[in-house]
Amino acid sequence: MPTGNFKVCVVGGAGGIGQPLSMLMAMDPNVSELCVYDLSIAMVPAQGVAADLSHLNKKCSVKGYAFDKDDRAINVAGECLTGCHLVLIPAGVPRKPGQDRKDLLKINAGIAGNVVEACAKFCPEAVVALIVNPVNSVGHLMCELWKKKGLKASKIVGITTLDIVRANKFVHELTGAAMDDISVPVIGGHAGTTILPLFSQCKTARSIPAAQIPGLDKRVQDAGTVVVAAKNGKGSATLSMAYAGARLGKAVLAGLAGEASVECAYVASDGVLPYFSSQVSFGKDGVEKVHDIGELNTYEKIRLAELTPVLLDEINAGLEYARDNDFAS
Template structure:
C-alpha cells in the first residue's frame, strides 16, 4: 500500500498534480492537504474510476496530522505566486514559512517519507527542509528531493524542436545546478543519443531552458505561471521514485539533493563548492542510491555557465539555511 500526499493540493500546480497521481496505478491512497478547498478537490477527484482512494484535509480538526500520518511520499507544491507590488524577498519569506511548517508536519507525522519539494525558490526551500529535519533528528538525505524535472522536460522539448525528434522524452539531457535562471545548466554535450545543435542556436537554447518560466508568465499575460508543465514534471519525478521503491532498477533523473549525504556526492560537492546541487541521481528502494558526476565532463562553454551557477546557488542555499537558523522578525 502506498500513501501519497500532496501538500498545497488546491493550487495551480496542486490540482493537476493531484489529478495525475489519482491516475497513477502505483498509488493506493491519495491524501490532499491545503488551507482552502481541499475537501472539494478530493470529492471531485474521488469520482474518477481509478483505484486510489482520495481524502482532503484542511488545517482545522488536526487536518495536517490526519493528512500526513502514514505517508510514504509527500509532494509539496504549496506556496503563493508573486503578486503585484510584492518583492521577491516578500515572496521568499512567505513561501519559506509555508515550507518550514509543512516539513515540521512531515517530521512529526511521517518522518520516513520521501519528500519532493516543488515550492519555489527550490534552491532555498530544500536547504530549509534539510535544516528543519536535522533539528527534528530525522534528516535522511537519500529521501529529500528538490524537483528540478521541469528544467529537464523543457530541455528535452526545446531540443526536439531543433532536432525534429517526434518524442522529446526519448532524448536524455542532464540539466544540473539549481532551479532558477542562471543556476540552471543544461549539458547538451552529454545528451543521449547525441544531438547536433547549430552553434548559432546554442545561446538562445540555453537561455530558453534557463528562463522558460518567463515565457509562460508572459504568454499568460501575468495571470499565472508554469503550473501545468510543473505538475507534469512533479508527477514524472514522483512516479520514478515510486517505481524505484517497487524495485525497478536503473532509474536515473536529475534532482536537487544534499550531496554530502548521498553516495558519490562528496566529490561533486568539492568540485562545485555547493552542498546542495542538482545532478542525475540513481534511484533505488531507499531513495538516492548514488549521485552521478556529470560536472567533470562538462565542455568549456558549459563550464562557463557553471561558474555563474555556483555563485548564485551558494547565495540561495545560504539564504535558506539562514531563514531557519535566524528566523526573520515578524
C-alpha cells in the same frame, strides 16, 4: 515497501499546481491512496477536489483534508500524513512582480517549514518533495530542518524536473527526434542562470550547431517567464509544473518499489555545492545515489563556473533566514 500500494499526499492539493498534480498522481498505478490537503480558505475545497478525483476509474482511493490555522490543524495533519510514503508540496505563494526573493523566502520558508515539521512528526520515513519557491534557498533549508530532527537527508528532494522537461521538448522542436530518444540532464539550481542544461550529454542534441546552444540554454532559463507573460500575469506554469512534479513523483515511487529509477533533482550533495541538482538514483530510502555531473564541454564549464557563486548565495540566503528567525532549532 508495498509495491503498487503507496500512500501519497499532495499538500496544497487544491491549488493551481496541486489539482492537476493530484489528478496525475491518482492515475499512477503505484498509488493506492491519495490525500489532497489544503487550507480551508482555498478557493476550491480540498474535499471537493478529492470528490472529483474519486470518480476516476483507477484503483486509487482519494480523500480530502482541509485545515485552519488553529489547534485542530495538527490533528488533521496527523490523519492525513500518517503512513505516507511520498509527500509532494506545491505550496507557498508565487513571486509577485518586483518582489524581492528574500521577501518571498520569508513567506514560503515558513509555509514549507510547517509542513516539513508535520512530516517529521507523522511520516518520518516518507520522501518529501518540494515545489516551493525559491527552491534554491528553500530546498537546502528544509533539508537542514529535517536533519535537525535526526532524519535522513536522502528523504528531502527539490523538484527541478520542469527544467528537464523543457530542455527535452526544445531539443525535440529543433531536431524532430522522438521524445523517447531525448534525455537532457540539467544541473545546478532551479532559477535563471543557475539552470544549466547539459546538451553535450544528450546524443540527440549533439546535432544542434554549437552557435545555437547559448540561445537554447537561455530559452530553458527563461521559459517560466514566457509562460507568465503569455498568461498576461494572471498565472504561472501550473500545468507543466504539475506534469513535471508527477514525473518526479513517479520516479520516487518506482525507486521505493525497488525498480531502477533515475531523474534529476535538487538534493544534498558532496559535489559542486552542498545542495545541487544533478542526476539522482532513487531507491527504497529515497535518494540512493547522487551521480557525478560527468564530462562538460567548454561552454558548460564556463557556465558552471558562473552559476556556482550565484547558487551558493541563494543557498546561503536560506541559511541566513534560519539564523535570523531561529528556524530549524
